[in-house]
Amino acid sequence: MANPNSTTIKFQSGEQIPVELHKVRIVQKLFLKPIEERMQAIEKAGFNTFLLNTKDIFLDMLTDSGTNAMSDNQVSSMLQADDAYAGSQSFYKMEQALQDVFGKHYVLPVHQGRAAENIISQVFIKKGDVIPMNYHFTTTKEHMELNGGKVLEIYTDEALKIKSDVPFKGNIDIDKLKSVFAEYGKDHVAFVRMEASTNLIGGQPFSMQNLRDVKKIAEENDTMLVLDASLIGENAYFIKKREPEFRDAEIKDILLEMCSYADLVYFSSRKVSSTRGGGIVTNSKDLFLKMRDLLVLFEGFLTYGGMSVREIEAMAVGINETCDDTVISQSPSFIEYAVNSLDAAGVPVITPAGALGCHVDSMGFLPHIPQEAYPAGALAAAMYIISGVRGMERGTISSVRDENCNDILADVELLRLAFPRRVFTLSQTMFVVDRLKWLYKNRELVGGLKWVEEPPLLRFFMGRLTSTTDWPQKLVAKFKEDFGESL
Numbered sequence: 001m002a003n004p005n006s007t008t009i010k011f012q013s014g015e016q017i018p019v020e021l022h023k024v025r026i027v028q029k030l031f032l033k034p035i036e037e038r039m040q041a042i043e044k045a046g047f048n049t050f051l052l053n054t055k056d057i058f059l060d061m062l063t064d065s066g067t068n069a070m071s072d073n074q075v076s077s078m079l080q081a082d083d084a085y086a087g088s089q090s091f092y093k094m095e096q097a098l099q100d101v102f103g104k105h106y107v108l109p110v111h112q113g114r115a116a117e118n119i120i121s122q123v124f125i126k127k128g129d130v131i132p133m134n135y136h137f138t139t140t141k142e143h144m145e146l147n148g149g150k151v152l153e154i155y156t157d158e159a160l161k162i163k164s165d166v167p168f169k170g171n172i173d174i175d176k177l178k179s180v181f182a183e184y185g186k187d188h189v190a191f192v193r194m195e196a197s198t199n200l201i202g203g204q205p206f207s208m209q210n211l212r213d214v215k216k217i218a219e220e221n222d223t224m225l226v227l228d229a230s231l232i233g234e235n236a237y238f239i240k241k242r243e244p245e246f247r248d249a250e251i252k253d254i255l256l257e258m259c260s261y262a263d264l265v266y267f268s269s270r271k272v273s274s275t276r277g278g279g280i281v282t283n284s285k286d287l288f289l290k291m292r293d294l295l296v297l298f299e300g301f302l303t304y305g306g307m308s309v310r311e312i313e314a315m316a317v318g319i320n321e322t323c324d325d326t327v328i329s330q331s332p333s334f335i336e337y338a339v340n341s342l343d344a345a346g347v348p349v350i351t352p353a354g355a356l357g358c359h360v361d362s363m364g365f366l367p368h369i370p371q372e373a374y375p376a377g378a379l380a381a382a383m384y385i386i387s388g389v390r391g392m393e394r395g396t397i398s399s400v401r402d403e404n405c406n407d408i409l410a411d412v413e414l415l416r417l418a419f420p421r422r423v424f425t426l427s428q429t430m431f432v433v434d435r436l437k438w439l440y441k442n443r444e445l446v447g448g449l450k451w452v453e454e455p456p457l458l459r460f461f462m463g464r465l466t467s468t469t470d471w472p473q474k475l476v477a478k479f480k481e482d483f484g485e486s487l
């Protein structure tokens, strides 16, 4: 059944087209630079899209973190902010909004999502503990390991398949969860972590039923369930769309039910409420008190947690807007359009379409590049060169090395093209699809990458690489031959 509040609308042709259910009132000028300049820019950036300057970028699809468009109501709320170190009225507004949306009483504000991970990991993980989860996130894993914990990914067999029509690839495998408790014993399981719309495996959601089953096992073992809610709005949207029981449910009620199973909910507000900041919420006074002192130590006083009062105001408004179908469906609708168009053209992308972005399977796209030469990084660089579109490598470069200094080859090599909420239009989306299709036709021209400068920790952020051959020059020459110009 069509969702009357969805952003996708049927045209006369029968085609489902995403339509912007908002109008643009403030704009930012963009530049599409000639391909020769883009080529110089990526060389200067060490073939790492994180090191590009946005003046050289046409469509910035690096991430949805801190890049969602704010609403008029969010921007205007920032003018009313109450500047105070302690007891700011802005905080109490935000606290109320978070209590309403997440159904949790105690609110700990932090400056962004990873700050919540830092506090939770320090307080609840002891050396030798394991943390079972549907899938890790980069900063989550680092924080857990820094505190002596070990991440156990217990996804289902379907999770890493590129092409699939399984609606909930973000589910935890319940049998594996039972085995974790049997093998390690509940005293060595710090907590169970569920990540909404699993970021690193294609923005794939979990189902409510799976969350209920996970909760049951956790409860039987007196173990906390922690929910990473950074992309919870989208996960709720997919539950409504794909889980029959929730077809007629309100997003607001789905969110409340999801959070009701978690002892702790933490989030990056850069994503879930289209502003900066983040937070941890819980109904347990005991858990709140365990985290409170670290909050003051690392983030700031309890009523601002490292955020500015303006961001706090915008978060209060933004978190409520996440419950609006037309807001929360926008990004998934555009992603679905891009994914289905690319899939129809034979370009390997993760299906079904998920949250956050369009995820291109780089091993399927560039089978001639071995994982040691970083196909996803090469594809990100090639896509930028030929289109000015900046995506993010989510593969082996985003991973680490083992104790023998060998790369730990990633399960999947993805180029992620993020669709921050309400930022890009349909013609821009069509441009992305068109250029990716061209690149796919010319894929043999793309070669690998190798390190020039490799930092030991989170190397994907700051590391510099170079091309293994002169493939970028050949790609530029072919582009100019085919398009007859440099744009």
Ligand SMILES: *Cc1c(COP(=O)(O)O)cnc(C)c1O
Binding pocket: 065, 112, 113, 114, 115, 137, 139, 140, 195, 199, 228, 230, 231, 267, 268, 269, 270, 271, 277, 278
């Ligand atoms: C982005 C993200 C984080 C970290 O949030 P930041 O605000 O960028 O620090 C944590 N978990 C998930 C699932 C995320 O997507």
